[in-house]
Every structure is written in C-alpha cells, then in structure tokens.
Amino acid sequence: MSGLLALPIALPIGAAAVSIVVGRWRAAQRVIGVVTLVALVADAAVLLARADSDGAVVGQAGGWEAPFGITLVADRLSAVLLLASLATLLAVLVYAIGQGGVERNHVGFHPVYLTLTAGVSAAFLTGDLFNMFVSFEVMLTSSYVLLTLGGRRDQVRTGMTYVVISLVASVLFLTALGLIYSSAGTVNLADLATRFTQLPVGERQALALLVLVVFGIKAAVFPLFFWLPDSYPTAPTAVTAVFAGLLTKVGVYAIIRTQTVLLPPGDRPQVLLLSVAAATMLIGVLGAIAQNDIKRILSFHIVSQIGYMVMGLGFFTVAGLGGAVFFVVHQIITKTTLFLAGGLVEHRTGTGNLDRLGGLVRTAPAAAVLFLVPALSLAGIPPFSGFIGKFALIDAGLDDGWWGVVAVSLLASLLTLFSMTKIWAGAFWGEAEPVGPGHRLPGLMVGATAALTALGLAVAIFAGPLYALSERAADDMLQGTVYVQAVLGR
C-alpha cells in the first residue's frame, strides 16, 4: 500500500541522482527519464483505481503515525490530478527529447526535470501543510533552473521576477504555517480540519485567507497573476508547456484542498472567491487579446482559465466542485498540448510572432491539426473536453443562481474563441510567409503532441465516467469527514 504512495516522490529523486552520475551519456539519461515516468504513470493509475474503489490510500513515511509523522494521502482528487500530471510530464519529456535544444545542450535538464516531477507528485500526495511547503519549494527550485536554462539575457531578467515573486510567496507561506501551528498546534491537514473548528471564527478565517493569498500567487489568480505572462514565454518550449500545464494547477489544487479542509461550510469565502474568479477570467482573456505572439497569448490564457477553476470551487456545491476537478484535468492536458503545438510552429518557422507567420495549413499541416483540436477545446466548442467542463461549471452556477459570474464566464469564453481565431488566422491561414531558419519537424515532437491531443480527446470521450469520478471526489471534499477518517482513522 505504502509503496504505491511513496514511489511517485522517491523514485524520481533516485532517478535524478542516477541521471546526474551518468550525465556524460545522454542516451542513458533519456532512458532513465522515460522509464521512470512510464513507471510512475502506471503507479498513479493503480493508485487512482484503488482510491476510487476502496477509498483514500493512506501511508505514513518513516512509520510514524499521523498526526506526528509524514502523512501521504491519495484520495480521488489527488490521484486523478497526479495521473493527469504524470502523463503530461511523460509526453513533454518525449517532446523535449525530440526537439533536442535544451535537452541536448544541458547536462542538468534531465535531473532537474525529474526533481520537478518529484515536487509535483509530493504536492498532490502530501497530507500535511508543512510538507506541502517543502514540495512547493522542490518544485519551484527546479522551475528556477528550468526557466533560465540557456541563460539568455531576457530569460535571466524575467527569471528574476519569477524568483522574487516565488520567494515572497514562500515567505508568506512559512509565516502562515507558523501562525497556523501556533494557533492550532498541528500542521497535519486532517488534524487541522478538526482543530480549526475549535478556533474563534475570525482567527480561522484570517488564517484561511492568508493561505488563500499564498496559493493565489502560485495559481496566478487576479490580482496576483502579473508575474506569469512575463516569465513563462521566455523559457524553452517544453519547459513553458510543462509549467503552463502543471505549476499553476498545483496551486489550484492547494487552494481547493485547503479551503475545503480548513473551513467548515458556513465560513467559506464564497463571494470573495467568485469575484476573484470573475476578474481572473476577464482580465486574463483581455490580456491575451492584446498580445501578438503565440506563447504570450497562450500564457495569458493560463490565467484566464484558472478563473473557471476558482469559480467552480467558489460555488462550494458537489456540481461546482466536480466541474472544477474535471476542468483542472482538462486544462492540464489541453493547455500543455497547445503550448507543444505552438512550439511545433516555432520550431518549423523560427518565430512565434503572428505578423511573420502565415499559411502554415499548407506548409505544416500536422502542426495545424494539432493546434486546432486543443484550441477549440480551450474555447469550449463541443464536442471537446473544454465544452463539457465549462457546461458543467455553468450549469452548477445557474443551479444556485450566480448569474453574474456565469455571464462573465460566458463572455470570457467568447473572447477566448476570438483570441484562438486570431492565432489561427495569423499563423495557419493566409499567404504563406517565407519560412525563416526553420527545421523539419522531428517525429518524436509531432508524436508526443499527437499523443497528448489524443489524451485530450479521450477526456471528452470518457467524460461520463470521468465526470462521475470528479463528482465523487467533490463529494468527499465537501463532506470533509471522509478525508479525516481516512487519515486519522476516526
């Protein structure tokens, strides 16, 4: 039981170590990276099956009982997000190997990528707030390295912004942890759930709000998103893709987890979350419309889509939260695919600037198809997964009569479609521009993008079972007791 839980954290760290030692042999590094991630995807699939059939899988690292030891928990929410993330990490690694570039030029790419994997897995699996801090740090430290691989001037400049804002968030996180520990006497999430109910209302709301700000920075919600569209586009494509798909979503996961576990139903900051969600959706998409570079447009869309997830959480109903979980899974896959497809365009033509692109439908038809499918999905066109996610969220909102935020989400969706049309018209249609110092597209890059596109389509095809699973996950979280019982056994 415990082995399944421990592997996603310990195995990539071990693999990273071996990858450092064999640094001189690129082929060995590649084999280690791919084999590790394949094993982890299988592990996560088994975890999800177990968590769904027998309830949350719980383990204690070091053998010390909760709430004293390091608790690892895979309930339905963690397991489904873990599986989606690891599958995405695998596809992006294959893509990076196909592309060469940073993967070939830097000995450090594979070890750091595996460490990032360990950090992401640990963030999903940890059952205690302090270890969540540790896993965020592991994840962020790896991301600092990945973001500035190559050491170009603009990378270092935007990397500085990213490092500073992340450190500020980390200090706030540590402060929040200290305050929580001094008032509740524990940092184990399940234990906190029971102890928090005994605190004065004002105190627990203040603490939960502080935690919300911390994860709000990581998840890039309005008004804490400003760092994201600036720093992400400068990184190498594969790195941007994996950041776009995963890092902000880990922040969203942390928001969902803490806001449902820490606060009893009456105290939850519903209006605040919904207002933040509405502003995030709208400001993000408006920012995207103003941009003229594929990666920058897509980076603003990351922010915009985060708004939908927060909206689903803000309803605090099984339908809303279920929709949010489904939407996170959809976003992890779709967003990454879009960045990979954008990377194909850049690799083929040497630029991502829409003014200098055109006619790719004829010159690079594979990239065109692989961009179109996730783009339509992102905009919420049926029958793709984005439509199902948005439909579920809007339906949940209308059930409770939140007309305003639902209207904003529909408007944002329309503007998303407009912005996707802009990329489509600028890059794929129109006169074929003279192609710059481009390259032919390697089969591995196209293959990895195609596989991820197929996974996105699978989310739409199996939307029924997946949505049912999301609703069960939401039900667990809203009841609260399920999680506590699984960890503490009472």
Next chain:
Amino acid sequence: MTRSPIMDTIADLVFHSAIVLSLYFLFAGHNQPGGGFVGGLVAAAAVVVYYVAGGMDEVRDLSRFRPWTILGGGLVLASLAALVPLVAGDALLQSDYVEGDLPVLGHVKLTSTLLFDSGVYAVVVGLVLMVFEGLGDEPEAEDHT
C-alpha cells in the same frame, strides 16, 4: 596568485581537523546535535580554507571525483536509504538499527539513517564544490574589458 606560507601551513592544519570534526558530526547526528547536513557544511567550510589559501586549482586537487559525481552519488545513497525499506515491506524512510560490542570502539549502535545522512553529507559537499566550479574560478580573459 601569490601564496602565503603562513596561510598554507594553517590551511593544512585546519583542513584536516575540520574534516575530522565534520565526520564526528555525521556519526553523532542521530541522537545528538549534528547530522549529515551540518557535517557536510563543516566539511565544505574546510574546503573554503583551501580555496582561500590556494585558489580553485587547490580545490580541484582535493578529490579525483568531479563535484557532480559526488553530489549525484550522495543523492543515490540517500534515495536508496529511503527506498530500500519499501522493498522490505516497511514504510518509506523507515529506519532500523543494530547494536553490538566492537573491539576498540566499545558499545556501538548503528542506524540505517546513517546511510541517509552520509548521502546528505556527500550532497552538501558536492554542492559546495559545484558552487566553487561555477563562481570561484579566475575570471576569463574576455571579461577584462
């Protein structure tokens, strides 16, 4: 660079004593103040003394292993110590110990955590050596503009 005989002599003295102290911390760490991380830091400080005395070349001569090999090897050791209990059916990172009476040393208690700590020790030393590789070398000629 010009070298000072006084500094060289002191560096030799300090280096060896500091390494012995760092090993003491490593072994004492399980139940007393110390541990792999602290031990590694002290060992790294010892390396700094050599760097001050003789520059980067002196540091490179200390070990025939490259810094990343030391760091990677340490990480391999630490993750093995974390993963092996899983094979035995225990929890991740679970530790075990043996006690016994050895000649010379007397009563000794050995824990499996020592393996993990040794890994951490190597990681810290390797990391510091890598920092020296990256930042501590003489500036390249092209920088003199």
